[in-house]
Amino acid sequence: MPETKDCIFCKIIAGEIPSKIVFQDELLIAIEDINPTAPVHILIIPRKHIASLNEVNNSHSEILSHIQIQAAQIAREMKIDQEGYRLLNNCGEWGGQTVMHLHYHLLGGREMTWPAG
Numbered sequence: 001m002p003e004t005k006d007c008i009f010c011k012i013i014a015g016e017i018p019s020k021i022v023f024q025d026e027l028l029i030a031i032e033d034i035n036p037t038a039p040v041h042i043l044i045i046p047r048k049h050i051a052s053l054n055e056v057n058n059s060h061s062e063i064l065s066h067i068q069i070q071a072a073q074i075a076r077e078m079k080i081d082q083e084g085y086r087l088l089n090n091c092g093e094w095g096g097q098t099v100m101h102l103h104y105h106l107l108g109g110r111e112m113t114w115p116a117g
Contacts, residue, residue: 004101013047025070029044030074045102046102052092054091086116089104
């Protein structure tokens with residue numbers, strides 16, 4: 001799978017940078033965020049390097065649906081499904097994306113306020 005040399009998530013996926021993995025399969029890896037903003041803060045990352053949500057197309061439908069399914073499963077495993085949680089994607093600089101590799105934040109374990117930004 002193409003990766004970018006300087007992408008921290010590609011390095012995590014390749015095993016070059018250690019992380020606490022909570023789920024992995026052939027399409028995704030889910031890790032604990034090293035700077036959590038909630039008691040549960042998991043990053044769900046496709047193994048395939050896709051820079052942002054702006055780059056997805058119909059060929060990515062399996063990955064995108066798998067993210068949703070696994071997010072719900074991880075929420076159940078982390079016991080945040082009953083009270084509620086947030087699944088968030090930041091897209092682009094103004095959207096708060098700091099790593100240019102598509103990923104989702106699964107946040108829970110406390111009440112999420114709205115508006116979010």
